[in-house]
Amino acid sequence: xxxxxxxxxxxxxxxxxxxxxxxxxxxxxxxxxxxxxxxxxxxxxxxxxxxxxxxxxxxxxxxxxxxxxxxxxxxxxxxxxxxxxxxxxxxxxxxxxxxxxxxxxxxxxxxxxxxxxxxxxxxxxxxxxxxxxxxxxxxxxxxxxxxxxxxxxxxxxxxxxxxxxxxxxxxxxxxxxxxxxxxxxxxxxxxxxxxxxxxxxxxxxxxxxxxxxxxxxxxxxxxxxxxxxxxxxxxxxxxxxxxxxxxxxxxxxxxxxxxxxxxxxxxxxxxxxxxxxxxxxxxxxxxxxxxxxxxxxxxxxxxxxxxxxxxxxxxxxxxxxxxxxxx
Numbered sequence: 373x374x375x376x377x378x379x380x381x382x383x384x385x386x387x388x389x390x391x392x393x394x395x396x397x398x399x400x401x402x403x404x405x406x407x408x409x410x411x412x413x414x415x416x417x418x419x420x421x422x423x424x425x426x427x428x429x430x431x432x433x434x435x436x437x438x439x440x441x442x443x444x445x446x447x448x449x450x451x452x453x454x455x456x457x458x459x460x461x462x463x464x465x466x467x468x469x470x471x472x473x474x475x476x477x478x479x480x481x482x483x484x485x486x487x488x489x490x491x492x493x494x495x496x497x498x499x500x501x502x503x504x505x506x507x508x509x510x511x512x513x514x515x516x517x518x519x520x521x522x523x524x525x526x527x528x529x530x531x532x533x534x535x536x537x538x539x540x541x542x543x544x545x546x547x548x549x550x551x552x553x554x555x556x557x558x559x560x561x562x563x564x565x566x567x568x569x570x571x572x573x574x575x576x577x578x579x580x581x582x583x584x585x586x587x588x589x590x591x592x593x594x595x596x597x598x599x600x601x602x603x604x605x606x607x608x609x610x611x612x613x614x615x616x617x618x619x620x621x622x623x624x625x626x627x628x629x630x631x632x633x634x635x636x637x638x639x640x641x642x643x644x645x646x647x648x649x650x651x652x653x654x655x656x657x658x659x660x661x662x663x664x665x666x667x668x669x670x671x672x673x674x675x676x677x678x679x680x681x682x683x684x685x686x687x688x689x690x691x692x693x694x695x696x697x698x699x
Contacts, residue, residue, distance in 0.1 A: 385543060386544065387437050390519060395475055395476045396415060397418075415678075417678035418679075432652075433685075440466070442466075443471055464508070472495050510538050514543075516539045519551050547574060570602075576599060578610070596619045608646075616667055628663040631668060633672070637674060640673055669683075671692070
């Protein structure tokens with residue numbers, strides 16, 4: 373028997389919050405594999421998948437907050453100042469005197485794939501813990517968004533699992549972007565926690581193979597059907613240059629073509645996509661309208677260098693949609 377499907381909580385219930393890593397990103401200007409030879413670099417840019425996501429939520433006028441940890445250094449200040457300026461509640465970002473702000477070095481391969489060198493486990497980003505400020509933010513939240521990357525941080529996992537119970541108890545909802553990177557799969561606790569989050573998610577935002585990994589199946593239609601039958605209310609499949617697709621419990625499939633843009637830097641595009649979709653839905657937009665705005669948010673973000681430099685306001689997305697051709 374299919375389980376009752378779950379719906380997204382309206383914006384009025386409380387802000388969208390997330391838990392996880394805040395990083396600086398430093399990018400190689402050369403194209404190739406890894407970092408085995410000296411090369412030119414640019415940055416630092418504010419980054420971290422949860423931080424990019426929540427910044428996009430705030431820029432669109434949604435209530436937004438993050439539970440995280442940064443170092444007492446310029447990299448930490450760079451990030452916190454940026455989030456605060458864009459309207460994110462930064463009250464639950466702890467500042468560590470003992471650990472530096474996390475970092476991610478990224479280099480693009482000729483085929484568009486990326487190699488990362490992360491410093492999360494041995495940085496402030498890896499020291500996320502329950503705090504009174506975090507508990508206060510969670511208790512005010514209407515929605516919790518979970519990034520798969522955050523599940524690699526043991527302390528973040530504890531906060532996430534606790535937050536799920538608190539947010540759902542007050543009628544809130546949960547979304548999940550699998551976003552599991554091979555560089556971050558360091559212990560079995562990641563996959564165990566991942567399965568727990570899938571079991572309560574109201575919205576799933578996978579890309580490509582993540583759909584099959586989440587469902588444990590290799591056919592798109594059967595994978596979607598299995599996940600919807602488990603109780604997930606909405607699935608939005610990100611297809612990159614092929615656009616995106618919406619699947620909902622008892623609702624027709626919606627396909628949305630991608631926008632035709634010149635890609636400068638794709639890092640953060642999926643995070644902006646998910647944030648735009650969720651924020652539009654929580655504000656009452658139809659799935660079709662939300663999908664269109666999400667595609668626009670992802671496309672607009674790739675036209676700027678730096679993972680958070682292309683986040684958009686709702687007005688900017690409206691103009692982008694009107695002015696930009698589709699593929």
